[in-house]
Structures are given as C-alpha cells and as structure tokens.
Amino acid sequence: MKMENCFDENWMRLRFCCSFRCEGFSTYPRSYDLIHASGVFSLYQNKCEFEDILLEMDRILRPEGTVIFRDEVDVLNKVRKIVGGMRWDTKMIDHEDGPLETEKIMVAVKQYWAVGSSGGNGTALGES
Numbered sequence: 001m002k003m004e005n006c007f008d009e010n011w012m013r014l015r016f017c018c019s020f021r022c023e024g025f026s027t028y029p030r031s032y033d034l035i036h037a038s039g040v041f042s043l044y045q046n047k048c049e050f051e052d053i054l055l056e057m058d059r060i061l062r063p064e065g066t067v068i069f070r071d072e073v074d075v076l077n078k079v080r081k082i083v084g085g086m087r088w089d090t091k092m093i094d095h096e097d098g099p100l101e102t103e104k105i106m107v108a109v110k111q112y113w114a115v116g117s118s119g120g121n122g123t124a125l126g127e128s
Helices: 009-019 040-044 050-060 073-085
Strands: 006-008 032-038 061-072 089-094 103-109 113-115 122-124
Touching (some): 040 050, 040 061, 040 073, 050 061, 050 073, 073 103
Parallel strands (some): 006 032, 032 061
Antiparallel strands (some): 061 103, 113 122
16 A cells, blocks of 8 residues: 555644644645554543544544554544444454553555435445
8 A cells, every 4th residue: 555645643642732622633635544643542532532542533533544553442442333333344462472461553444435326325345
C-alpha cells in the first residue's frame, strides 16, 4: 500500500489543545492515507465525545485509509463499537510487551463506499 499523506496524532493533540472545543480543523485540500492516534481517546475522554473525534478522522481519511489506534483496551472497545457502525474494518492486536498489558493496538480501515447498481443505499465494495 502506498502512503502519500500521513497524519500523526501530535497534530491532532496540538489542534485540540489549542481549541478545547472539539471542533474540526482545516486540512483543505488534503486528505490522509494513514492516521496514527496514540492515547488520543484517553486524553480527551472527558473533554470530547468519541464520536466527534472519529467523525473528524473519517472526514480527513481517504477511502481505504488506515487508522492505527493505541490506547487502553476498555477505551478501544468503545472506539471499536463506534467505528463498526461506520463500517470500518478493525483488528485488535496485543501490546508488544504481551497480552497482559492493558494497552492494546487496534488497526482500522475505512471502507470505500459506492452506490449500488440498483440505485439503493451505499455499501462497501465487495459486500453483497
């Protein structure tokens, strides 16, 4: 997979730290192939709704782009439930220090959506 534009969580932290309003930020005209979000949800869980953060990620992430989440397992389980509703594919991976660590890694891939040939609702490619 070719990665042209990557978005590091430090940019997101900087933006949220400057704002505290959990608002989106201008990335025009860019979109990203990869977002790395390490501890973002634990850091903002009492300041921002997870849905707002994920919708902003969805907005700036290209179709078939990837997000690498690194956070506490209970936080990632909440995130996984939300992104499942967004039809992102996810895979949870143990921490490099082993399965007993409370921090886990989750990789999520945003699916490419297209309108079906029958003109119905959009579905991910490859779904029947």
